[in-house]
Amino acid sequence: MFVSEEGNDNSPGTKDAPVRTLQRAIGLAAHVRRNGQAPTRRVYACGGLFEEAISLPQGVDIWGGRLCAGGDWSYGGPLDEQNVLTVIAPPVGIPVRVLGGDDDAVSAEEDATSVIFGVRVEAADASARDGKSSIAMILEHGARAIVQSSVILAGDGKDGEPGEDAPSFRANAGVVGNDGVDACTANMAPGALPVVTVCGDGIESTGGQGGDGGLETGDHGTSGLPEPVGTPDNRGSAGTGASSMPCADGGRGGDGADADRAAGAASAGLLGVEGWVGPRGENGKPGGVGQGGGGGGGGKGRDPMNACPAGRPQGGAAGGSGGSGGCGGKGGKGGDYGGASIGIVALQGSDLTVEDSKVLGAKGGNGGVGGTGQWGGLGPDGGHGGHSLGPDWSRGCAGGGGGNGGRGGDAGGGLGGHSLGIGSVSATVTLGYKATVSPGQAGTGGIGGNSTPERPLGKGNDGTAQFWYRFDAPDPEPPQ
Template identity: 80%
Template sequence: MKTLQHAAGLAAQVRDNGQAPTRRVYACGGVFEEAISLPQGVDLWGGRLCAGGDWSYGGPLDGQHALTVIAPPVGIPVRVLGGDDAVLAGEDATSVIVGVRAVAADASASDGKSSIAMVLSHGARAIVRASEIYAGDGKDGEPGEDAPSFRANAGVVGNNGADACTADVALGALPVVTVCGDGIESRGGYGGDGGLETGGDGASGLPEPVGNPDERGLGGFGASSMACKEGQKGADGAPAERAAGALADGLLGVDGWAGVRGEDGKKGGVGQGGGGGGGGKGRDDFMNACPTGRPQGGAAGGSGGSGGCGGEGGKGGDYGGASIAIVALYGSDLTVVDSKVLGAKGGDGGVGGTGQWGGAGYGGGNGGRGLVTDKSVGCRGGFGGRGGRGGDAGGGLGGHSLGIGSVGASVTLLPDATVLPGQAGTGGLGGNATPEALSGTGNDGTALFWYRFDEQDPEAPR
């Protein structure tokens, strides 16, 4: 046969004369740049010395190419099928793999990051004997995407109040609104009405602040025995904290291993709108502020400026690729005899993305101008609060380095088996974090000769 895969397929089929499948593939020593899927119950006997046509087995000590080397440029070199795929070869059959060197290229799994040399599918049974199973290096995780470098949307300047002597009751300035991307609004408070005997109070800005900050965007008092008061500055939006780094172990599946990204940063809080300024009054101690024949009301207060939007959060850092020589899935049975099973370098987790600065709050509108008395003047609206900075994201999980990774599988290692990990990848830093800062850092990968992942639903999608 020209390819190992074609030979494996024929070995699993009933022959033309009705005889049972041969269930065995003999392969010459040398390099095969292909990934193969071995039906359960089909043996692969590599390392044949084919010169002279004797097809004898020389063993791994007969030279560099004595073993059958399966080394595709991409993909997982060897799969042993099980479950529904095992029907061709008999459900209870065990595949024996002898005289094979499976070599995974760096970052060659389907995620483009991990390197896996062999996978035993659900229910597969395999004995690896006198062989070498080598994973390549995992790829470092990509850094998380930074939020925009420019500030989030800023607030709007409040409206000015009407002047005194323009109406007996001058309506307070209308509010201004900033609509942020998540639908939350920052609204400056209404300005207080200008009246005859008293001025109206300004309204507080929105949204209401969390907690009890010093500046709460309260509306200013209207003029009575004293002149009006300006609206208070709105509370700044709360900055989001750095998100958590990746903590879980990731999942094993038919494509090898899927890691965990760092958490995305959360959005910063919206700045509160400033309070509306208090309104003035037209009469003070029997003195009219307005000339006879004109409306007698005092000036209206300016509305508060709206606050800035909260900044967007950064995106979590990606996970580093794993380096796992053999993955054994649910219900599979693996035995390793007189063989080398080696992991290599796991990829480092990616750093988390940085958050965006919140938008600036803007000033309130001016109160209306007055005549004759100080109490006829309308007061200014308060500044809107700044939007909170978006959160920096967490770092990605470092890639594992394992000789064998299993979940719900039976694994037997005989004393003459050499199963070793390489170096695990380090977890990615959180966005804007220093190496000394632990906040937001993803977990390092695990380096073990054999690691059993937590049991999960075998029917769940991978």
């Protein structure tokens, strides 16, 4: 089947009446003809520009660089700068895709091989499905192709987007503790009720309940929750109730732990039918929730020398409850990967041979910067203890303040995009003596949030620049 820039897709695809597009010619060459003859399996293309992405069934050939002036469709000799190649250069997408055996509608032969001859394949910058990578040719699973006397050029990859920053304002603050009731208002004054902060991740911070005010002794308050991690200076301890000594205030809650900086992207990424997908930097983890303050101890209403006024209830003042702790800050989002620039991708089970051709990668995109974490919420004061009517031992004690929430972690940077002549995974690749396969410049990994180029903490790995890089096969899916 014959294709020319001057052709018409309604034509039969003969020398005298060529079609206009490569894909139309490929479709005609791949199917049984009207007279029942076998498919031609060959496409002859004039030198010129074809701005289309093509899918080539296994066993169908493209013979480009034909000299079509005068209608002889001859081959003009060595395909160099002085001779016109057939240029395949779509504005978007992967220019050439060789289909595997499962997609082959042409031949039942298991070893059917497509020959791609006399073409110049040019991938546009960042034109693959991910919107970042540029890949000129893909051999799908099980595909077989010989690239001969051709030039295969990838475009530049696009830089990865920075990871989303966590909110610039602080996370939710805790709640001020409740005040205890005054002395001599009840024979057993109930301690102030706890206050609770529910954070976005479902973790609660609870201030300790105030101790009850009693007759002969006051009750202890309760400790704040959650239990602090590690050994902080403050532990939200419960205040003691009055007995032989006055009551004690509740302790301040422990601060939530700051999250560590997340790691940058490290793996090489994966090849698939849409090209290459790289890893993002790790997301920052949330900061720890501040512990609630301990509840203040309750007072007592009387001892051998003192008592509430006659006719009044005799209980001491109740303790105030602790303030709840502030919520932990959210983590930043990981930086995105930079787009890769790969001349040819060969997937599992495929067989690629490159002879007397150039296969070139261009520039990989830089990885995106990791997002910054959010500051934790502040822990407020505890509630006041109830007032006394005279002696110090009758007063209620204050609840402790809530702990501050920990800062959310800064995220890691994304992987730099690779620059490869050929990228393969479990494929057979053969390079002929006159094959030139070269990379361009790989992208640099993105730095972590809140770091600098001089001190690039949380940095993603730089991309790889190699003439041929073999990727690891993806892990098999577990059985259902």
